[in-house]
Amino acid sequence: MQKFSTVELLRDIKTVTMAADRQPVAITQHRKPRYVLMTYDDFAAMKAQSDPRMVYGAGETPPDLAAMILPELDRLIAEGNESHD
Known part of the structure; x- marks a missing residue:
């Protein structure tokens, strides 16, 4: 999984979103993974596969x-x- 800092996200959102078009990317804050950015279609597919139990x-x-x-x-x-x- 490709990683970008929150600073990189703010400075170059186009590069980060283009990377997220290919696969989910981790957004780090203080060098720790904090968020995941993915396409809505990837998110919807992930939600559809969730465990209903x-x-x-x-x-x-x-x-x-x-x-x-x-x-x-x-x-x-x-x-x-x-x-x-």
Whole structure:
């Protein structure tokens, strides 16, 4: 990944954006990567590939999802208790 400083971005935005047309570029600030500049099409493609799975805390689970999960958890717990008897 090509890197440009924020100063380079301000001084020569044309060169930086032309590089971002080819592939995403890192924008550094104080010598550390801070931002990524990419085309909107690249960004949209990346968003479309995102993982739709979600993680919820015990009290955050949506009711419809909990209604699907709880019976299966109850079944597994009952099976586990039966194997210990």
